[in-house]
Amino acid sequence: MRILAEDIQKVLHELFVKYNFTPEKAQLLANVFTESTLDGVSSHGINRVPLFIEYIENGVINIKAEAEKIESFGSIERWDGHFGPGIINATKCTNRTIELAKQHGMGMVALRNTNHWMRGGTYGKQAADANCISIMFTNTKPNMPPWGGKESRIGNNPFVISVPRKKGHVVLDMAISQFAFGKINDYKLRGEKLPYPGGWDDNDKLSNDPDKILSKERGLPIGYWKGSALSIVLDMLATVMAAGNSTYRISSKEIETAISQIYICIYPGVFNDEELQQKLIEEIIDFTHNVEPISPEDKIYYPGERSSLTKSNNLEAGIVVDKSIWQKIMILAEK
Known part of the structure; x- marks a missing residue:
């Protein structure tokens, strides 16, 4: 079924207010869930709403909690999420990292004890909108075997890089598994x-x-043994810098929570050569686009390009939503 973005946003805002979020926080949540769905990432957008509500109802997510700065080391800070909603914590930490980058050239916030941030690319785009390059990642519960192993001991630890671009930001948002588990569920x-x-x-x-x-x-790690190694290293970095939980410690919990995340921003404005930067980015994109595809039906995309096209189509025609998911949301809204 197709639903207009504004209708999804309205229903979600009312739902989150019903679950005792302030109107402002409810709007932020509704915006992020809707935007992800609009970009074609339903797996980390509207499809996650019923589970998000379930986690609120069973106390995994503390709706009144927010991320708070614990320690400061100049351009590097440690924050504690206090088990608050991942979207709200991630938005706040991204904003703070942007501030640090514009003050110091680079900034980093290491966050512990937070919940799922849903679509990591949301915060990469947030940084790019503020004219910052970003590198962000999170650990997760174990959902991939280390290469050669039988049992899942490593996480698919989503990894984000964004680059501001006048003609449309470059946003890489990828799990370290071949498919994100939300996508597999799709x-x-x-x-x-x-x-x-x-x-x-x-x-x-x-x-x-x-x-x-x-x-x-x-799950299968990207690049087989290489993805397995990358997952382990990202988990180490997030855990050590946030002084938080590792995938090992997260595995002891019944539900994935209290995860560790890293937000890094670089402010390219310090170089005072924005025109050169944009020219170099366009050269790379043009060189990548200008290749003969293996199949005539194929097209070459830079990271984030496909989701931008999907968003344009969905704004015009409405968003494709799984009927069973929408029914669950409407039942929650009417309960």
Whole structure:
């Protein structure tokens, strides 16, 4: 079914106010969930709303809590999320990192004890809108085996890099698994197989069947052993710099919570050569675009380009929403 963005936003705002968020926080949440869905990332947008409400109801998310600065070391700060909503904590920490970058040239906030930030690219775009380059990542519960292992011991630790660009920001937002688990669930909802293997089944065979992968959450790392190593290192960095929980410690909890995140911003304005920067970015994009595709139907995209096109289409035609997800949201709104 297709629903207009403003209708989704309105329903979500009313829902979050009903769950005792202030009107301002409810609006922020509604905006972020809607924007992700508008960009074609329903897996970390509207599809997550029922689970988000469930976590509020069972006390995993403290709706009154906000991230708070604990320690300061010049351009580097440690914050504690106090188990507050991941979107609100991430937005606040991104804003603070932008401030630090514009003051020092670079800034970093290391956040502990927070919840899922939903779509990491949201905060990369937030930084790019403020004319900052960003590097951000989070650890997660274990949902991938380390390369060569049988049991999941490492997280798919989403990783974000954004670069401000006048013609449309470059925003890389990727899990360290071949498919984000929300995306795997998207395929499951549609009754489709993954286009490539995305994890292991119960017989330790690589599979493209969402049900078989989701049953034990044994995702496939990007680049096989390389992705496995990258996941481990990102977990180490987030844990050490935030003095927070590692994937190991998160694994002891019944539900994924109290995760650790890193927000780094660089302010390229310190170089005073914005025209050169934009020229160099355009050269790279043009060189990448100008290649003959293997298949005539294929097109080459830079990171973030496809989601921008999807957003334009969805603004015009309405957003495709899974009917069962929308029904769950309406039941919550009317409860």
